[in-house]
Amino acid sequence: MVADHGLSPAEYAKLCEQLGREPNLNELGICSVMWSEHCSYKSSRIHLSKFPTTGPRVICGPGENAGVIDIDDGDAAIFKMESHNHPSFIEPYQGAATGVGGIMRDVFTMGARPVALLNALRFGAPEHEKTRSLVSGVVAGIGGYGNCVGVPTVGGEMNFDPGYNGNILVNAMCVGIAKADQIFYSAAKGVGNSILYVGARTGRDGIHGATMASAEFSDDQEAKRPTVQVGDPFTEKRLIEACLELMATGNIIAIQDMGAAGLTSSSIEMADKGGVGIEIDLDKVPLREANMTPYEMMLSESQERMLIVLKPGTETSSRQIFTKWELDVAVIGQTTDTGRLVLSHKDEVVCDLPIAPLSDLAPQYDRPWRETEPAPVLDMSTLPLRDPIDALARLMCAPDMASKRWVWEQYDRHVMGDTLAASASGSDAAIVRIHGSNKALAMTSDCTPRYVKANPYVGGKQAVAESWRNLIASGAEPIAITNCLNFGNPERPEIMGQFVRAVEGMAEACTALDYPVVSGNVSLYNETNGAAIPPTPTVGGVGLIRDLSLPTGFGTAVEGDLLYLVGHTSGWLGSSLYAREIEGITGHEPPPVDLELEHNNGKFVQSAIGASLVRAVHDVSDGGLAAAAADMAMASGKGMALEGSDILPAHAWYFGEDQGRYLLMVSANNLTRLQDMARNDDISLSYVGEVIGDDIALGSSRMKLSELRKQWEQWLPALMEN
Amino acid sequence: MRAAVIVFPGSNCDRDAASALAQVTGQAPLMVWHQSNELPAVDLVVLPGGFAYGDYLRPGAMAARSVIMREVCKHAEAGGLVAGICNGFQVLSEVGLLPGVLMRNAGLKFVCKPVALQVERIDTPFTSQYSQKSPITIPVAHHDGNFYASQDELTRLEDQGQVVFRYVDNPNGSANNIAGIVNQANNVLGMMPHPERAMGTTGDGGDGVLFFKSLLGGFR
Amino acid sequence: MKAIVHVRLKPDVLDPQGQAITGALHALGFTEVIGARQGKIIELDLDGTDHNLAKERVETMCGQLLANTVIEQFTVTIED
Amino acid sequence: MKAIVHVRLKPDVLDPQGQAITGALHALGFTEVIGARQGKIIELDLDGTDHNLAKERVETMCGQLLANTVIEQFTVTIED
Numbered sequence A: 001m002v003a004d005h006g007l008s009p010a011e012y013a014k015l016c017e018q019l020g021r022e023p024n025l026n027e028l029g030i031c032s033v034m035w036s037e038h039c040s041y042k043s044s045r046i047h048l049s050k051f052p053t054t055g056p057r058v059i060c061g062p063g064e065n066a067g068v069i070d071i072d073d074g075d076a077a078i079f080k081m082e083s084h085n086h087p088s089f090i091e092p093y094q095g096a097a098t099g100v101g102g103i104m105r106d107v108f109t110m111g112a113r114p115v116a117l118l119n120a121l122r123f124g125a126p127e128h129e130k131t132r133s134l135v136s137g138v139v140a141g142i143g144g145y146g147n148c149v150g151v152p153t154v155g156g157e158m159n160f161d162p163g164y165n166g167n168i169l170v171n172a173m174c175v176g177i178a179k180a181d182q183i184f185y186s187a188a189k190g191v192g193n194s195i196l197y198v199g200a201r202t203g204r205d206g207i208h209g210a211t212m213a214s215a216e217f218s219d220d221q222e223a224k225r226p227t228v229q230v231g232d233p234f235t236e237k238r239l240i241e242a243c244l245e246l247m248a249t250g251n252i253i254a255i256q257d258m259g260a261a262g263l264t265s266s267s268i269e270m271a272d273k274g275g276v277g278i279e280i281d282l283d284k285v286p287l288r289e290a291n292m293t294p295y296e297m298m299l300s301e302s303q304e305r306m307l308i309v310l311k312p313g314t315e316t317s318s319r320q321i322f323t324k325w326e327l328d329v330a331v332i333g334q335t336t337d338t339g340r341l342v343l344s345h346k347d348e349v350v351c352d353l354p355i356a357p358l359s360d361l362a363p364q365y366d367r368p369w370r371e372t373e374p375a376p377v378l379d380m381s382t383l384p385l386r387d388p389i390d391a392l393a394r395l396m397c398a399p400d401m402a403s404k405r406w407v408w409e410q411y412d413r414h415v416m417g418d419t420l421a422a423s424a425s426g427s428d429a430a431i432v433r434i435h436g437s438n439k440a441l442a443m444t445s446d447c448t449p450r451y452v453k454a455n456p457y458v459g460g461k462q463a464v465a466e467s468w469r470n471l472i473a474s475g476a477e478p479i480a481i482t483n484c485l486n487f488g489n490p491e492r493p494e495i496m497g498q499f500v501r502a503v504e505g506m507a508e509a510c511t512a513l514d515y516p517v518v519s520g521n522v523s524l525y526n527e528t529n530g531a532a533i534p535p536t537p538t539v540g541g542v543g544l545i546r547d548l549s550l551p552t553g554f555g556t557a558v559e560g561d562l563l564y565l566v567g568h569t570s571g572w573l574g575s576s577l578y579a580r581e582i583e584g585i586t587g588h589e590p591p592p593v594d595l596e597l598e599h600n601n602g603k604f605v606q607s608a609i610g611a612s613l614v615r616a617v618h619d620v621s622d623g624g625l626a627a628a629a630a631d632m633a634m635a636s637g638k639g640m641a642l643e644g645s646d647i648l649p650a651h652a653w654y655f656g657e658d659q660g661r662y663l664l665m666v667s668a669n670n671l672t673r674l675q676d677m678a679r680n681d682d683i684s685l686s687y688v689g690e691v692i693g694d695d696i697a698l699g700s701s702r703m704k705l706s707e708l709r710k711q712w713e714q715w716l717p718a719l720m721e722n
Numbered sequence B: 001m002r003a004a005v006i007v008f009p010g011s012n013c014d015r016d017a018a019s020a021l022a023q024v025t026g027q028a029p030l031m032v033w034h035q036s037n038e039l040p041a042v043d044l045v046v047l048p049g050g051f052a053y054g055d056y057l058r059p060g061a062m063a064a065r066s067v068i069m070r071e072v073c074k075h076a077e078a079g080g081l082v083a084g085i086c087n088g089f090q091v092l093s094e095v096g097l098l099p100g101v102l103m104r105n106a107g108l109k110f111v112c113k114p115v116a117l118q119v120e121r122i123d124t125p126f127t128s129q130y131s132q133k134s135p136i137t138i139p140v141a142h143h144d145g146n147f148y149a150s151q152d153e154l155t156r157l158e159d160q161g162q163v164v165f166r167y168v169d170n171p172n173g174s175a176n177n178i179a180g181i182v183n184q185a186n187n188v189l190g191m192m193p194h195p196e197r198a199m200g201t202t203g204d205g206g207d208g209v210l211f212f213k214s215l216l217g218g219f220r
Numbered sequence C, D: 001m002k003a004i005v006h007v008r009l010k011p012d013v014l015d016p017q018g019q020a021i022t023g024a025l026h027a028l029g030f031t032e033v034i035g036a037r038q039g040k041i042i043e044l045d046l047d048g049t050d051h052n053l054a055k056e057r058v059e060t061m062c063g064q065l066l067a068n069t070v071i072e073q074f075t076v077t078i079e080d
């Protein structure tokens, strides 16, 4: 029974000691979810504390439902990223949909109107039998939910790798906007205040599977198997509007969405943070099904529900708002001074637990870990010479590089009327204007799992650096990140080693780039049959564009403009996309990340944009310089010609993935000023090519842009609609 | 010009429509809740895009039966202007103010992209500022925009010149490439594309501005 | 009491979902499928015991909301 | 031959459409409606004459494509 609940004998003994008795079934269920990896972060917590989490613009860092940053003029941006990996593998449409719904609730819980969604998706090999149905289900689910709620889906990532065959990743990010003095928190302060349940009714959705299989618990196995959660975006939309309406009244003391572990974790977290007790009358909980037990009610993960602590005397006016939006609403209990969670059901006390120990004494592990074996450095001279344009065409049609139009045309990218750059546009980050102003938020999600796998520490740094670079390139001041740390089983030292070192790399980059972590999520145990996913610490970055009249992105080009490269090129091909896609070799040391250089190059580009000295900027990442130029060509519809290198072999020069680089498009009359600036700042700025008619040219080898575009656009539709 | 935007639970382009109207008319429209049994005296009623009632059962079906729609129908019968955009078009066809049905897209997927539209009529209150010469570009974003009507109905629509916008490159399988139609009296229009998303403020070409300017033209 | 409402597209109305199903079944090797059409089934739990009255009421619901009679037809069955 | 496939959500699975239909019917005054659930009905035209074989084949189609057995259940009826 205890094992069925996922508690170790030692954890159970600790629990009994705290209670001074054995817990009853309800209490056991509650404690087991509170102490689960998902809720307690027991394997990851000590390492997450390495992240820098404060800064001049941080209003609220990790610990609340989402992170909050100051974006001037009394405005705040609120954002978080979260995984829904396992549910999306079981039921891709609903799994992805409820992932989107869940992350939106974390954001509007804090008082923000959600204004943008992003999704970082990793699927198995394109040819794997499950991939196509998973892709179509996940994409339809993301669109089905976000489109209906009416929040634009503006960006994300999509990679394919056999390492995700049995365990896809669906990481959803939501960004919202609020007034900086109107942020709502989850601490339930004060005694005797009403607890309001609002939103959907509680059903038997997603109740902990392992527990349900227990024979002692039920003779009625079939009916009680955990039920897949189904998302109801229509209810979510009304919940957003109703909660924002209630927030404007001043009736709220605390508010919290019911996420994982539903009523249990929301009530306990609110009480714990507020230092109070909570009493709930389970007979008052709105139910979707008859005869639900207290255990089921407390562990249900039905979607689209919130818990609110109200100021005394505001019950009636608060209820009216939810009634108007045709949502279920009930006062189900109150805060107390006992410091205990007391649940009653049919006039009986069915649970009486001290709250503080549940969180304070939650197990914490410093799990043993082992450093990843150092990867060999790839010697570029061992690679054969190839026609560069041919290689470029193949690279641009590789699964990770090919156009994702098939995906993003299923997403409403423009609802709310403020999307300035979304997936389709030439911009390294999505750009969403703050309504009615001349400023905007830029946002991006990044991770290069093949780097992290080869060297978790460098890969962790790189994920943060690339995120920061993308924001710089899109004209923003990078402010802070959220993240979603997707790894395998932490009880295996080699996996724990990936986790620890990736976190350390990320933390170092965040510190060096003044780019703190304000929220995040950890998803462990991403394995099937003992095979772990490639380590995937996804970074969600948010930045501020203060003045929209300055140049952003790389969607425009003028023939005759010059292409200049910021940063140094050594021709690093280890763990590059070129090595994997063209030569079929993987697992070499990834490109080093020099954070000081990264910082200086970024600040230089930022000043160049600020002085309007550039027409377009693109960061150089997967596929190197040639792929960056091809992106610019495809976004602007103008051809690009890159010159070869006197020093490096063609593959290293065009496709090397050295970090900290940007490709700038400059008109001839701004060149001198730009060069002066580079000289003053001691920045490497070199001529690499120019904007030409309608060919894409690498040295003397060239092809029609239209042909490249055709191939690039065609790969994903061909996969999905063959 | 006085305008009202109807808000159903699940409408999500209501604010966008209001912003576009305010941009062109200089005056914020009235936002009218679906349960209201009174429509303020206005020249134009906009049924906005979105997913009223989640698009459950059929898009527009439940919204068409809401209290306010009785008033909207009266307004239309009295000659007042009604514009249904996207979900609003679906509501208008469900309530019978416009013929036909918007079925699931032929590709069965949601489609969000800018599309080229031929303006077929410039003698309606919704299109008087356009020219018929070159197509305009307006985004679509819908799952159910595949216009269907019986063959007889289609013939009638064409004969009476009720087709106002036609897709240059059909994104959803609509019969006769129909993107927008008016009723016989020319005062009720439904269209799937979103002119309120082409107001020239988000890097779009601004081709939606003339739609709202046309409306203004009749009431200055 | 229970009412089972079948809502089907009228025979002459094109059914994109049905076509897609046919195509997908063919691709899976079910070549015996000549055609497919997709409809809806709505099951209502009803208060009361009078089957005739219920049938009449549910038919009214169909006309008013559950079916779009421009393109759809419906049948109603009442069960205990 | 014809196959009629009913696809319904499993009983414990949330049915947002059904809930919305219930609400809309109440608003229209059909207060006798206690609840509604919406499912799909797929009608297949089939080549062949062997009912047993057809039923087996269509059940396979359901498992592979027509129903999502994680959240749905189905029944198959064969008619002439």
Ligand SMILES: Nc1ncnc2c1ncn2[C@@H]1O[C@H](COP(=O)(O)OP(=O)(O)O)[C@@H](O)[C@H]1O
Binding pocket: A038, A039, A048, A051, A061, A062, A063, A064, A065, A066, A067, A080, A082, A106, A259, A260, A483, A484, A485, A517, A518, A519, A520, A521, A522
């Ligand atoms: N990788 C991480 N980096 C930073 N903060 C994290 C990370 N993982 C979790 N957190 C923080 O821990 C808290 C609990 O997270 P979570 O359980 O996912 O929240 P919720 O229950 O609201 O979904 C949040 O404040 C979250 O931002």
Ligand SMILES: [Mg+2]
Binding pocket: A065, A105, A106, A256, A257, A259
């Ligand atoms: Mg939360």
